[in-house]
Amino acid sequence: MGRPQGELSALPVTALKGVGDKFAQVLAKLHIATVQDLLFHLPLRYQDRTRITPIAALAPGMDAVIEGEVRAADVVFSRRRSLVVRLQDGSGTLSLRYFHFTAAQKNRFARGVRLRCYGEARRGAAGLELYHPETEIVDGGSFSAPDTLTPVYPLTEGVSQARLRGLVQQALELLARCGAEELLPAELLPARLRYPLTEALRYLHCPPAGADLTQLADGMHPAQQRLALEELLAHHLSLLELRRNSAVHAAPALASNPALERDFLSRLPFAPTGAQRRVCAEIAEDLARNRPMMRLLQGDVGAGKTLVAALAALKAIGAGAQVAVMAPTEILTEQHRRNFSDWLEPLGIPVAQLTGGLKPAERRAQLAAIASGEAKLIVGTHALFQAEVAFHRLALVIIDEQHRFGVRQRLQLRQKGGDGAVQPHQLIMTATPIPRTLAMSAFADLDCSVIDELPPGRQPINTVAISNQRRDQVVARVQGAVAEGRQAYWVCTLIEESESLQAQAAETTAAELAEALGGVRVGLVHGRLTADEKERVMNAFKAGEIDLLVATTVIEVGVDVPNASLMIIENPERLGLAQLHQLRGRVGRGSIASHCVLLYATPLSQNGRARLQALRQHSDGFAIAEEDLRLRGPGEILGIRQTGEIQHRIADLQRDAELLPQVQKIAASAALTESTRRQLIARWLQNKPRYAEA
Template identity: 45%
Template sequence: MNRRVSDPTAPFPNPLLAPLLAGVDSLKGVRPATARLLARVAGGARVIDLLFHLPESVVDRRYRPNLRTAETGRVCTLHVTVSRVVPPAPGGGRGRRPWRVLVSDGTGDAELVFFSPHLVRRLEAGQDICVSGTLERFGERLNMAHPDYLVPAARMGEIPLLDPVWPLTAGLFSSQVRSAVRAAFDIFPPLPEWQDATVLRQRRWPGFEDALRTLHRPCDLPELMEGDALVAASERARARLACDDLLAQQVAMAQARRLNRLRPGRAVAGDGSLRRVALSRFGHEPTTAQVRALAEIDADLAAPRQMTRLLQGDVGAGKTLVALQAMLGAVEAGHQAALMAPTEILARQHLATFTKLSPVPVAFLSGSVKGKARREALARIADGTARLVIGTHALFQESVVFQDLALAVIDEQHRFGVEQRAMLGEKGPQTDVLVMTATPIPRSLLLTQWGDMQVSRLDVKPAGRKPVRTSLHALSAMDDLLAGMERALARGARIFWVCPLVSESETTDIAAAEARHAALAAHFGAESVGLAHGQQDIALREQAIADFAAGRTRILVATTVIEVGVDIPDATVMIIEHAERFGLAQLHQLRGRVGRGRAESYCLLLHDSALGQTARRRLALLRETEDGFLIADEDFRLRGGGDVAGRRQSGLPDMRLASPLHVDMLLTLAAQDARRLVDTPPDQRPPALRAREPAVSLLLELFSRARAVRAIRAG
């Protein structure tokens, strides 16, 4: 393809798109305060974001009967005359008393009911008005409660025959959205067609602008006013826009794959000398899964292309040993390797393991490394003296400069953002990236399904590892739970209790960790219960965890700070409060904090009594399996795969215009078209394909896909 389509780093969008990429505050009649509300509800401040904020339904106001023939239970638009305005009756009583407006049209009478006097006070007897809303019958009288529209009869045309309903936010009204959308179409530029002409003809899809107009402004299209034409036209319009969204995504991914193939890496292959020393210090033979995973990683490292590989294995399956061996291979080849962990606790745990096994010194960098120690660590990393580096988020800071980073390992990758992972990978000239997790986040699972990330799986369970017995319990059974804890403590158990929040919140009824700690301390004794959360000083938090590990406390109340990096074999019970509020990946990781010793271990998932069907199915999956890939697959199915070419890690893959059904129906079509557009050799492209290339560049800009390579490379 030409540069405009194939180069996602092109700095400026096509000027033809300027009206659509401008701020919504540039639209005629849109005030700054309204623009802020529109940006909030639309998920972006551009005009195109507003147009991508599609109505969720359309109210049909074409039924305009008289009162004698009007059918009740449906939306009616009526032309009536005010007979009398009846204010609320004076006196007390519970609740607000309504205003009533008695109306007639010569064929019958009806009553309009208002709980706000705003519109009513402008009405008087004898006035001709038009109202639209749902007509009901109460006793012998027709009734319309708080009409959606009330205008003077002379302005009846202001009531739309087909009335889109947009999702709103506090302070924003449909009339404001309608006005802004109308202004957006007034400046809509003439865009070339990027979809395949044959597909458009076969599926009877409208053009891009007409598809948006069908959904936002159906009254602009007279052909939609007859019968049920709107239903079929809306389905075709939504399908066309969904395919636009998918095509933009698939072209971006195809570009990333092509540029990765064209962008040379470097072969990184060691002689095995350092690895052999590390294995001898380890003292055990690696499992067959570890041997297989390392061979796959070595093959990627030795190839003249950059690696992006996922290493998946449950807690204790041996990911750290594989990572160390891969990193030592890079060191043997004369390069540097770095491992980034999401917490200081986990980073220091890796440091202890690496220091014990590695035949070369290990540098450490985190936010807690200050002063002279930090300056020395930065200098050793910059001059290449430090060949192995372990750290936290501090590793991707601007002040950290590597001499020759060949391999970046990112542990518990779901705890980092896409941008953070990318920043570490960019610390070297042609850095290979290995990401590790016990449960792949849906976003990475999506990458593996679509072939942009290779997977190595450690599927051999550690010797002697017992399954964790998982059960579901309603929070209403707290007394029985406390009694069970007393029995477990009498047997010598140590218990984690995980809460989602740190302090009381006005917006949620989740018991905070501090409140739960106080309650358990009152029940079991303050000396028996510790507290660890993310807002504590790190030394205080680590002391609380150390006290629990040593048995000085028997219960540790914590937030998700213990999700990774906490290895206490004597802890045998994990209690997770309001488990339905956690993601499956988090629940799986938290459960992995127990079952690390020889004793039988238990995980209790506490949930709200009014648990929904989807939430119950998610928790039941944890009860039925400890397989991280099965859990991730269910997470992917329930939550979606995140944004492959962007930054969201869950939800549908940034499909603003495509429903799950559209993804199922149209993904293959979009993927095949994207491959034709990107991968067809220049001398084999038919004229129709070449003619679409400039339009596809516009498509990528409109859907914010023009800079996808960096995100995809980040894993």
């Protein structure tokens, strides 16, 4: 297995003892293809098995090695059948509990047998217990303590901790002979992080006995920080590379059409805010160039992003091209269609709509209008990027609530803009403000515009948190609002992801409220309704024919009913802050004071309490986003936790925010060669999907 220095990145895992082609495929699920990948597959946490802890010194939640003598082993029948082994060590007694066991296993635990166990102490009915601990029978010999902490690695099906630890040990032997290639010149690193890479890797896989577990758990050991800096740098360089690559493509330069824009603005019943005008100027400057615009437009709920999008669309339409507007839900798509139609059709600009719910004849007609160029602005869901959709001359793609779409979906839509050499401009909008630290790292390939001013007349929303035990008072509050001629939302949230279960819960709630609120007209909207049914209900609510709209979180974005002044969110502790802020933004859109009631279930967890408190304290979306990042992490904010596409191996964007200016400085340094840049990206990202490739 001996190899010359610098080749660990090229040495396949099959070179390790015990790894054949089949097991290599299993390791590939962990993005491990080479020995270097294995070395950079870092532990999640550590176990201290370096000493035996007396039973009397155990506390709930503590992981520990204990050793004692079996006093009894009995099968107990309570709520679940279990094997309970009583263990005594001279300082005290505890129980080992097994819910899955065999007769042979029970027989091993004969009275007087000496056991060494490792597990987590938990409170049980008769004192502390270890559930399914790792055990070995000892013959009275002295305890042979390991001299390092035991690492716990991220796993996938088909890989055990023991097997992965064995492979890492083989990789560390190779590392000792070859060394890890230092890609960053020492002078580029801050003094405190000039920690040799080979030593950092060895330390993090095998911390010595007595290492500071708290420091390691917090990710603040210099070895961790050294690697976090390099990982953040690799991600940053990758995004800069994407930006450079997109800049080599041509894009149609879109000259402005002043007469068309003046006509549009003269018909508005209001004047754009200063922030809207500033952002429009930034976008106009981008669109006038012959390279693709890649701009992220951030604006809090109700800041007027749609108007900015319409003015951007006029640039393309005025130049004889087409615009595609993609939204994540059919409800939001319909609202965009209505807004754009109201604004553009008086100017003689037809608006088409393409969603999955269209009837075949309607779909054929819309596809023909898009292909011929007759449709200038096309609003749609993900149906826009399906194979049969052919644009005549697509020059601008506007993506609303970008985090709700997969990267590949956005990429597919961009590729519909031309022959590969010419690509459309992209404007990506979000009402989920991205914290500054996250934007610096996750959107380094995008220019960023912020609408930081709300239109005049927007009312502040009073937010209160009320226990579900006072539900009757909340129902009475709804009755009072309706009696005053106002409308209200009642949002149901469920842990279950099943749309049918969510629909059932919403239906049950709607029926209960209709019974409790005699005379109040109750409507219902959820994900199981067809597009036509949703539209019918929403139109009735907008027209004032429904007083109380019961809904799932399907109404999270975009729905605009100025007369709705009361929002009830049931079980808000199940949602993230950004989503709660979005829901709250459905009220306060008129000229009257509005209220949001967070109807929480008890008992409320500490994290849940912190989230609701943050929502009550802040009305600014950026402050909420920072708090959401602190409480939940970056993957949730960007909406891609489920894809695993922003899962850093060791870096944490919130914890390591202070490293980001250093990362940007290193990335801009001339001392970092093009070859080194490519090697850094390959080291950290070569086997992982890139989450911003659109």
